[in-house]
Amino acid sequence: MSRATFTGRPASTGTALGRAHRTDRVHAATLPQRSTGDPVRQIGDAFDAVHRRMLDLAESLRSQGQPEQADIMEVAGYIAADPDLRAAAVRHAEQGDPATVAISQAVHTYATALSHLDDATLAERATDVRQIGRRALAWLHGDTDTDHQGPLVLFAHEIGAADLLEPHAPVVAAVSVTGGPNSHAAIVARSLGIPLLLGVVPAALDVPDGAEVLVDDGQVVVCPDEDERRAALSTMDQARARRVELRTQRDLASQTSDGHTVVLRANIATPADARAAVDARCDGVGLLRTELPFLDAATWPSFGQHTAALVPVFRQLAGRPVTVRTLDYADDKLPPFLGSSRIGRGLPLMLAAPEAFTDQFRAILTAGAATDLRIMIPMVADADELRACRDLLDKAAAQTGVTPPPLGAMIELPEAVANIDQIAATAGFLSIGSNDLTCQILGLDRRDPVATPP
Incomplete structure (x- = not known):
C-alpha cells in the first residue's frame, strides 16, 4: 500500500508507531459448525463466553494493580449477562432469525435506545453494548483474535475499552470512526497513555492488517516515509526519557530556585x-x-x-x-x-x-x-x-x-x-x-x- 493520511480528533494524545490491525472485520452470515444448531442455545453460549472473558480480563487487570480498567471490564461482563438483552435476542431467534441476526437485532435496539439519551455520558454506553454484540458474533464464528504480531495500532468503526486491554500483542494506539471523549475506550486510552483518534473517515478502515501506521497529533499516516518514521521514533524516545527523568525527581523538595516551598x-x-x-x-x-x-x-x-x-x-x-x-x-x-x-x-x-x-x-x-x-x-x-x-x-x-x-x-x-x-x-x-x-x-x-x- 502507498502512503496515505487520515485526520481525526484526539481523545487521548501522543505519538505511536505500529502495525495496523482491524478489530471488527465483518463475518460471513453463516456460522461454522458448532456444538449445536439451536439458535437459542447458540445465543446463550455466545453471551456466556463473552461474560466469562470480560470477568477473566477484569480479574487479570485487578491482579496487575489496574482496578479502574478492571471495573470497566466488569461492567462489560454485566452487559453480556444482562437477561433483558439475551431475552431480546432469543425473541428474534424464536421468530425464525439465525443466531447472528438475532444478536445483531437485539444489540442494535438496545444501543440505539442508549445513543438517543440526552446525557452524553450515558449515550456513549451504547458503545459498550455494541462491543459485547461484536464479541458475541466473533465467538460464534470461532474468532479468538489472538494471533497478531505487535505493536498494534487498532482500527475499528467503534473502538471498545476491551480492545485496548486484551493481552495479545501490545496496543500502542487506536483509530476509530465513531466514539466520544467520555467513552470507556477514551478513559482507558488516557489512563494507559495510548493515543486514540476519533472521527476518522470510514475509508481508513480499508488499511490492510500489518501495514505500518504512525499516529501523531490528530493524524494517521499509513506507510510513513523514512523521515516521518525517524521523527516519530525521536519524539517517542524523548517522551520516554522525559517520563524517566520526572520519575527520578519525584522525591526532590517542591521549592523555587531561591528556596521557597511550594505546596502541590x-x-x-x-x-x-x-x-x-x-x-x-x-x-x-x-x-x-x-x-x-x-x-x-x-x-x-x-x-x-x-x-x-x-x-x-x-x-x-x-x-x-x-x-x-x-x-x-x-x-x-x-x-x-x-x-x-x-x-x-x-x-x-x-x-x-x-x-x-x-x-x-x-x-x-x-x-x-x-x-x-x-x-x-x-x-x-x-x-x-x-x-x-x-x-x-x-x-x-x-x-x-x-x-x-x-x-x-x-x-x-x-x-x-x-x-x-x-x-x-x-x-x-x-x-x-x-x-x-x-x-x-x-x-x-x-x-x-x-x-x-x-
Missing part, C-alpha cells in the same frame, strides 16, 4: 488518580470531585453508594490533607434523575433534598476519617447557603460521632464575589473556581470552544 496538591476523582498523586509525591489532594461516579444515577446517591465510591480513593490517602467537593451537578454534568432541562447550578437542588445531602456528608466523614479532611461546597451564591450546608454537616457529624471538619466555599459566581465579605466570615476557607467564574463574568458556556485557549 492533586485534582482527583478516582482511585487511579489517588495512586498517581501518591506516586508523584503530592502533598495531598486539593480537590476530590465526587459527582463523576454518579453522572448516570437514577436517583440521589445513597450513603452506601457514596461510601463505596469514596473508600477506594481515601484508602490510599491516609494521613494526607484532602479537600472533598460535594456533588457539583450542573448543565454539563447532569444525571438523568434531574431531567434534561438546564439547572444552572446544583446546590439549590441539593439543599432542597437535605436527607440526600446529609447522606453524602456522612459518607465523606466515614470514608475520610483517616485523612486531614476538609469539605468544600461548589457554586455558593451567599452566606445563607453556606450556613445551611454547615447545619447539615453538623447533623451528619453528630450522627457519625466525629468533629465537623472545616467547611469551605468555592467562589465561582458573580453573586459570590458581591457577597464575599459575608461568605468569608462564614467559611472555614475559600477556593477560587477560576474556570466557572471567568465564564460567568464573560457570559460564556464553559463548554463553548471560545472558552478554550488555542
